[in-house]
Amino acid sequence: MTLRVLCTWLGLLLAAAGLTAQERPILLKAAKVHQGDGTVYAPGEVLIHKGKILAVGKALKTPSGTRKLAFPHGEITAGMIDAAATGLTIARSNPEATEVTPSARVLDCLDLTDRRFELLAREGVTTVGASGPETSVIGPAIAVVKTGRSSTNRVLIRAGSPEMNLTHGPTAGNGGPRSSGHSLFTRLPTSLMGVNFVAREALGRARDLMARDPRALAADDDMRTLAAALDRKLVLRVRGNEQHEMATGLRISKEFGFPLIFEGGIESWRLISELSEAKTAVILGPLSAPPRRRSVGLFGRRSGRGVRGRPTTATVLRKAKIPVALTAGSRRGAYGLAAQVRTAMRHGLSFEDALQAVTVTPAKLLGVADRVGTVTAGKDADLIVWGGAPFGATSPMLKIFVSGESYEARID
Amino acid sequence: MKKPMNASIMNRKGGSRLGVLSLVLTLVLGSALTAQTHEKVLITGAKIVPMSGKVLEKGEILIEYGRITAMGEKLERPFDAWVVDAAGKTIYPGAVDPMTVRGLDVPNETLDLTPFVEVYDAFDPSDRALEIALRNGTTTLHVSQGPNCVISGVSRMFIPVGLRVEEMTVRADGGLRINFAPKGGYDHAVQYSQLREAFDDLDRYLDDLAEKLYEADLEKKGEKLKVGPEEARKRGRPLISLEKMSDRYRNLYRLREGRLDAYIYCVRAMEVAPALAFVKREGLEKTCTFVLAGDTFKAAKLLKGLARPIIIPKSAFVFTEADRISGELHDTFTPQAFAKAKIPFAVGGFVDPWATAARLMRGGIPRAEALSAVTSNAAKAIGMEQRVGALAAERDGNLVMFTGDPLDLTTWVDSVWIQGIPVYERSKDKRLRDLLEGVYETKERERRAEAAKKAKAEKTSESKPAKTSTEKKGGKPSESKAVKKSAAGQGQ
Secondary structure: OOOOHHHHHHHHHHHHHHHHHHHEEEEEEEEEEOOOOEEEOOOEEEEOOOOOOHHHHHHHHOOOOOOOEEEEEEEEEEEEEEEEEEEOOOOOOOOOOOOOOOOOHHHHEEEOOOOHHHHHHHEEEEEEOOOOOOOEEEEEEEEEEEEOOOOOOOOOOOOOEEEEEEOOOHOOOOHHHHHHHOOOOOOOOHHHHHHHHHHHHHHHHHHHHHHHHHHHHHHHHHHHHHHHHHHHOOOEEEEEHHHHHHHHHHHHHHHOOOEEEEEEEOOOOOHHHHHHHHOOOEEEEOOOOOOOOOOOOOOOOOOOOOOOOOHHHHHHHHHOOEEEEOOOOOHHHHOOHHHHHHHHOOOOHHHHHHHOOOOOHHHHHOOOOOHHHHHHOOEEEOEEEEEOOOOOOOOOOEEEOOOOEEEOOOOO | OEEEEEEEEHOHHHHHHHHHHHHHHHHHHHHHHHOOOOOEEEEEEEEEEEOOOOEEEHHHHHHEEEEEEEOOOOOOOOOOOEEEOOOOOOEEOEEEEEEEEOOOOOOOOOOOOOOEHHHHHHEEEOOHHHHHHHHEEEEEEOOOOOOOOEEEOOOOOEEOOOOOOHHHHHEEEOEEEEOOOOOOOOHHHHHHHHHHHHHHHHHHHHHHHHHHHHHHHHHOOOOOOOOOHHHHHHHHHHHHHOOHOOHHHHHHHHHHOOOOEEEEEEOOOHHHHHHHHHHHHHOOOOOEEEOOOOOOHHHHHOOOOOOOOOOEHHOOOOEEEOOOOOOEEEEHOOOHHHHHHHEEEEEEOOOOHHHHHHHHOOOOOOHHHHOOOOOOHHHHHOOOOOOOOOOOOOOOOEEEEEEEOOOOOOOOOOEEEOOOOEEEEHHHHHHHHHHHOOHHHHHHHHHHHHHHHHHHHHHHHOOOOOOOOHHHHHHHHHHHHHHHHHHHHHOO
16 A cells, blocks of 8 residues: 555656656757857857747856756857748649639648658758748748647748749649630630739739729638738738749739749849849748759750759849848758758858848748747747857757757758 | 770870870960970979878978979979969869769660770760869769669779860779669669679680680691690680670670779668679679668678778768658768778769768768768779879879868869869859859949940930039939839840
8 A cells, every 4th residue: 555655656756857857947058159140159058948048148047957958069040940941731732723822821731740840850940931832823821830840839820921923833734725624714824924914813803802892802812812912911922933033023013012022033143133122032042952954954944944043142132132031942951951051151141141041031031030030038949059160061960959849950 | 995995005104194184275275375384383382181191281292294293391392393382272182083974975875784885985075064073173083884784884084174085084994883783673683693694604705715716726736626625715715815805795804804993883781792792703802892872881891891992972871761660760871880880981973072071071970081082082992092082292293272171161172283284273264253253143233334324424415504403313213214124124
């Protein structure tokens, strides 16, 4: 009898100890802490507790029971944010047989328990703006979610900005008038001209409803979302890679008078003046991609030419003071977000700009700068511990924290 | 078959090799020729990291007739040497790519057994990959056919500059690639049986040839055959020479004689043991190099005591396995796994050797080993350590001058020297300059500035009579409008 009581007590005690171990604050000591707003503590400390940053600085006072992790040569930055991560949705095509679905949500297509989120965390990407597939002209609203494997509190924004795809993406799978299922009147765009027509037609309809029929507008979710964009209540994200695609985006935004953010922007080095004039931001990338086969040439793409990317694009954009966030798109591992940063830095981007391009800037563009993006007391404990200078060619990531939960870094 | 062999003989003569190279450079670099006629070069004032021996913080290298003759803190200066001041630069040996298909028109033909073909015929001196290799400081490339065959053709070692295959060849008799990883559509059984059959076939051929040659020899002497076929084959063996053999068998014979190297390619641990057995059976222990991808690191224990460093293709750095039950992914950094087993390795198939070395360091390989994987160990892996991969007397004068530490993100290759000749200078690399300066952007800005200037000039000439300040201010928006208009026209 006494033994049983003892065992029960012991069990309870152990459970309590386990609980406190989980809830114990952690103090990270490193050679440098890059706060992300220009402040650097060398050496520096970060105190985290319950998924949040409690304090940042030198020689912090720690509550009793704090677990201490020392990285004598390590440097700490905020976790990276990919503002336009693709390849995370379950569905890979149009949400419907229509090209305009801004009221649909990417979030409904995300499996947050999917291993891909954990792998992203292990690559140092702690927050993503999950983009939808490139297959509709005005696609679903993006979701902003934390990566990792935690089962709670992962969604920062359920329905963010909808995406407008002015690329060849939406034409994929669309047949001409003769293909089955489409008549001359219901056919879907098969060329960029068609894509742009559908975009203009939808925006025009929303503008029309705004002016003439507010009741009909209120009844139409898609149109209401577009009207919000026209009303500047939300910022449309426009996917365009080639120069002419981006130029079209700027033209449409001027015609309808709405602000936009570019996604992709591979050829944005070709229209720097236009971009700075329009005061847009660019979510740029991927800058470096695995080498393609030689056959991608004159006939390799529908448009008859390839996208002409340059590793210097981020630098050129920053020189013109255009806000830049880097994205790896669907690339991971050796071509993931850290590799994109290294490519940009090799081609002239300063460390400060590079760090901003994967932390503060994407946080602002996604509208979550109050929660993530810098190593600041009160923000989420999203951190990367580097084995040397952050993004340095020879610096591995040692550990990654997403909301205080630690992950082993993946070898790229 | 004679052509490449002649070429190799010609290329092995140091003098003529240099002569041919300078001829090429005459054509390639044209105006910069005056600098290249020097046969003795003394490079001074640079930090020298030779990859064999100690680092010189401020050293000098003397290259005479294409070869390094001396290296030290302060050298005696020959009166006729061209002295190059490299103060502030860091010098490393040129990188060696020990296994690549770059420069070939296609990596493989569709045949299984092709020891009779030579890389010589399929190498394109104007391939852009070679320009990129040079820009990144790779000075020796071992170009071999790809993995989609059983036995490949004869590989070659090249420098990445020149117009003709002969003048680019550093060594003509490279080796044969023997793939234990099955060719597309084959399983291991078919792959190995093809391989066995090739060597059995060679044996039968040699027997037949020996018998024939012995009989012919007797006939020539006017004697009669008195022995059985077994004995005739034995006696005929010494009469076999390469010229008397058919193309089909000659290179396999050379491989077995140790005159060609064997590059043994495996992508699975299960292939390692059969590959080692094959090497032993054919007596290739001294001349074989293992090229190991996939999960071959699991068989690392078997691979101890190889004569040469193994080659790990850059594409095979990370091997990922999923746990069947938990679904967890387990990554192995394969160079690290081999390093732990104390197997020296080189890395092949890279674009930027220094970025590759940096990546090795990110994976936990110490700096010296990471750098040697693309220089000295790479040279050892292809049996060229007497000539390339390190800076020392008697080696080729192949070196790279950097603006700083080659493993820094912001360091660039400043110049590349092959056999004492500056074959690449960053200041003259127009493509790189265009890329870094963003030529389009620059030109576009210039064009706009000019257009704006023109518009302004027109405007002022129009508005000359009225000189009030308000009108001047009013002039500005219309100017920019004109610019915008022209820009929009240009944009589309």
